[in-house]
Amino acid sequence: MSQKNMTFEASMQRLEQIVRTMERGEAELEESLKLFQEGTELIRSCGNMLENAKLQVSKITVDTNGAPVEEEFPHEL
């Protein structure tokens, strides 16, 4: 999965996995360097995700078929 499409959760989990692998010190040096690069890219993309995010808010109403409908909910953040 390319990092751009990864959810924040998946990115954080991958980052934790990378740190664990590197801390065990079992990987070859070359592999560790690759992991390090992947890790720093994950940190950058997670940081960007947080920085650019704005809370999405909707109100749910029920249509005539009993299905949920999303409506705008006026709010200030």
Added chain:
Amino acid sequence: MLQFWHIDWVINNMEQQIISISQINDYIRSRMDADPLLSQIAVRGEISNYKMYPSGHHYFTLKDEDASLKCVMFKGNAVRLRFRPENGMKVIALGRITVYPRDGAFQLYCASMSPDGIGDLHVAFEQLKAKLATQGLFNQEHKKPIPRFPQIIALITSSAGAAVHDMLRILNKRYPLTKVLLLPVRVQGVEAPLEIASAIQFANRHNLADVLIVGRGGGSIEDLWAFNDERVAYAIYHSQIPIISAVGHEPDVTISDYVADLRAATPSNAAELVVPDQSTLLQSMDGALSAMISALQRQIQNNTQRLQVLSGSSVMQNPAFFYETKEKVLTILTGRLLSAQQKCLNHAEQQYIALVAKLDAMSPLKVMARGYSITEDSSGKLLRSIYDVQIGDEITVSLQDGTITASVINQKENGL
């Protein structure tokens, strides 16, 4: 207080008039009903022998250490009880006292009743809590974990109160990556419990969110009462989506708090519990970065050390020793190689001799020995046709033993 005229009345009439039981009971009743104190009285006592009849009427006895009082509460009043009276419970019963003529006994006709010392809602709360605890609704094994990074959070609360805006503000500050769906419900009044329970079921039926926050801001115990309703408790219990209960202020504890997967002290607190804080996340990313850097440094250091250890080994210290043994092997191998090569060469030589013999047989010299010659023009070009030369051209004819230089006198096709 003994009133003498009563006694007089009884003595005076004893001989003169004999009356029936009904009459005397009616008389006593009318006397008691005339007493304003008995028509509106509050009695404190402990309930015993409590019976609910199918008719809906409740019968019980109130007692203290020395005395007891029969009581009845008719259906119309009993349905308004906000708690379930139980034997041994200390209560204050309000009503009137009069005679029940059939039994010739006076009793308290109870209009309302409340627990003594604590409120009736409190008792109702304890009773429902005990009931649901027995049914296992609060058991730890039913508690679902709250997802660490929820992508969709549904808020089941009033769209009007401050609570919802507090939650949105905190959610945006802490973790703006999430999406929030508001399922507006009434959070107080008689319709509230059903609306809250239905919203929980609706969210589950349409799998609307990763986690639900069910709650409201602070208020009186009556205001919060919807969250002590059995229907809400069962809806929370049956939810497949994890639920955080967030009702009132810190000290308020409701039944929904006990059933929910997680209790938040307030709605704001729920918003804090449901998502990670981005400042913490950024910190942990920093932590991850330094952990990676130090892991990498450690690894490089380890590799350097390993290199030093290796260069300190006997091979590196005394390379001649390493080569000496290798050299012996090399000598043996070289000997073998040479002899193999020799064999190979011998074989090749024989083949070469045979080949040369074959070539010799095909040599033009041998052909010329049989009487053939080779004719070339003055530039040494081999003649293959009479038209390769013109009359008067000088040509060279090679024979077995030498060459003749001649000139072309005539050209004649052989008609082939």
